Amino acid sequence: MTIRIAIPDMISxxxxxxxxxxxxxxxxxxxxxxxxxxVFPITRTYEMLRDDEVQYVGGASHAALYAFEDxxxxxxxxxxxxxxxWFLVVRTDLxxxxxxxxxxxxxxxxxxxxxxDGLRLMLADSGLDPDTDVEIGPIPAAAEGQMSFGIAAAExxxxxxxxxxxxxxxGAEVAVDGGHGTxxxxxxxxxxxxxxxxxxxxxxxxxxxxxxxxxxxAAAVTRSIIEAQLALTENPSLAxxxxxxxxxxxxRSLISELIARDSSFYQPTISAxxxxxxxxxxxxxxxxxxTNIAFADxxxxxxxxxxxx
Numbered sequence: 001m002t003i004r005i006a007i008p009d010m011i012s013x014x015x016x017x018x019x020x021x022x023x024x025x026x027x028x029x030x031x032x033x034x035x036x037x038x039v040f041p042i043t044r045t046y047e048m049l050r051d052d053e054v055q056y057v058g059g060a061s062h063a064a065l066y067a068f069e070d071x072x073x074x075x076x077x078x079x080x081x082x083x084x085x086w087f088l089v090v091r092t093d094l095x096x097x098x099x100x101x102x103x104x105x106x107x108x109x110x111x112x113x114x115x116x117d118g119l120r121l122m123l124a125d126s127g128l129d130p131d132t133d134v135e136i137g138p139i140p141a142a143a144e145g146q147m148s149f150g151i152a153a154a155e156x157x158x159x160x161x162x163x164x165x166x167x168x169x170x171g172a173e174v175a176v177d178g179g180h181g182t183x184x185x186x187x188x189x190x191x192x193x194x195x196x197x198x199x200x201x202x203x204x205x206x207x208x209x210x211x212x213x214x215x216x217x218a219a220a221v222t223r224s225i226i227e228a229q230l231a232l233t234e235n236p237s238l239a240x241x242x243x244x245x246x247x248x249x250x251x252r253s254l255i256s257e258l259i260a261r262d263s264s265f266y267q268p269t270i271s272a273x274x275x276x277x278x279x280x281x282x283x284x285x286x287x288x289x290x291t292n293i294a295f296a297d298x299x300x301x302x303x304x305x306x307x308x309x
Contacts, residue, residue: 198277
């Protein structure tokens with residue numbers, strides 16, 4: 001059986017260890033026949049995990065709560081990367097500088113379901129009302145499945161369809177490299193208000209029942225992710241080989257530099273602190289009924305056994 005690993009944005013560094021684990025042979029070496037595929041948006045990705053249409057998901061950790069109430073029935077196996085990993089990018093001609101979040105008031109910003117949660121909290125923590133001070137909406141090309149979200153967002157910005165977007169590092173890099181985008185917030189590096197880094201993180205998740213019934217497989221997939229993280233950290237140029245079946249030529253030329261830039265964040269350990277911060281954010285969003293959730297109810301024991309390389 002080929003197990004399906006789904007991620008909500010393919011042309012991106014956000015979930016890249018999952019791509020690399022499949023495409024560079026780590027899964028195969030660990031006895032797992034796996035495929036990597038795009039399922040957008042992340043809310044739908046987790047619904048498919050709940051319904052056993054896919055077996056593993058690489059995505060925003062907090063978004064599992066859209067499909068699994070109060071963490072019942074789902075477990076995080078490891079982090080794909082640390083901290084909230086999206087960028088707020090605006091049109092360069094607007095003259096908005098780094099960290100000037102208040103200046104985006106009145107702008108039209110593209111964001112995807114799931115990631116939009118982090119944007120809304122960050123705006124609120126910056127003193128803006130996300131419902132009235134900005135116009136937040138989808139990117140049609142991504143919503144229609146025509147392309148990955150970050151690339152669709154960068155294209156929409158270039159064409160003047162939006163004033164800014166909230167998306168992954170590839171979308172940000174394409175916009176900046178093209179001269180039409182300026183990064184206002186790099187969330188994982190602390191550009192936003194206090195606490196922004198901890199609102200979510202990129203994780204590998206599985207349904208609890210699958211972890212019970214296929215514990216060896218879950219451990220092998222987790223091990224493969226960790227091996228991919230280590231390989232990419234030691235040799236970022238491997239990224240171009242890993243993405244050649246999935247990335248267009250231009251984005252393929254950028255990925256190794258992005259992986260090198262983010263390599264320090266490719267750490268698999270999920271700390272108690274990161275779970276607490278994520279759950280507090282989810283509770284603010286109304287996705288979690290209580291913050292009194294045990295670490296063991298979120299993070300898989302199978303995964304924890306594989307975190308030390």
